[in-house]
Amino acid sequence: xxxRLGGIWxxxxxxxxxxxxxxxxxxxxxxxEAFLPGVLRPAGxxxxxxxxxxxxxxxxxxxxxxxxxxxxxxxxxxxGFAPLRDHLAVYAGLMQECRxxxxxxxxxPGGFYGGWITSELVGPFKGGPGTLxx
Numbered sequence: 001x002x003x004r005l006g007g008i009w010x011x012x013x014x015x016x017x018x019x020x021x022x023x024x025x026x027x028x029x030x031x032x033e034a035f036l037p038g039v040l041r042p043a044g045x046x047x048x049x050x051x052x053x054x055x056x057x058x059x060x061x062x063x064x065x066x067x068x069x070x071x072x073x074x075x076x077x078x079x080g081f082a083p084l085r086d087h088l089a090v091y092a093g094l095m096q097e098c099r100x101x102x103x104x105x106x107x108x109p110g111g112f113y114g115g116w117i118t119s120e121l122v123g124p125f126k127g128g129p130g131t132l133x134x
Contacts, residue, residue: 001028003090004097006063011035017084021051023126025108025115028100029073029087036062040088043069052081060090070094072114092116 003011013034018026032040043057058071071090074081091114092098093107100118108115110127117125124131 001030001034002097002099002102003030003095005039005060005067005095006065007096008036008062010039010060010062011090017087019081019084019089023124023131024113025117025121025125027089027114028116029084029089031087035088040071045069047072049074051078052084053078058088060095065096067091067094089114 001011001013001016002009011030011034013030015031015034017029019029020026039060039062041059041061043059045057047055049055052074053076055072055074057069058073060067060070071088073086073088074084075086077084090098091107092105098105098116100116103118105116105118108117108125108127113127115125
């Protein structure tokens with residue numbers, strides 16, 4: 001997994017968690033140490049996932065670019081998702097580039113979900129117009 005913003009590779013790891021949800025491409029959760037120091041800044045607000053619990057949000061900044069509320073994490077996830085504690089996911093569409101095994105990913109449609117689409121995945125995917133009720 002690699003993530004670039006502002007012309008800088010801000011995160012890299014082989015220790016990410018791949019999380020699948022119904023009609024979603026996977027979201028990838030990276031350990032905090034995968035990110036360069038200083039690129040993550042706490043952002044306001046939270047949201048609730050019925051499966052994972054309460055999410056907190058992060059601004060991601062590098063190379064003079066700040067992507068607001070571009071990342072999220074679960075500081076106290078539900079027991080079934082305990083391994084995700086403090087790992088961070090980012091919206092691929094708000095980054096300059098995200099890669100899985102050197103393949104550049106496409107962001108999941110819409111602005112609510114944060115899945116990463118790679119060539120082996122086949123839709124339809126939740127997130128585009130008319131799909132929020134699936």
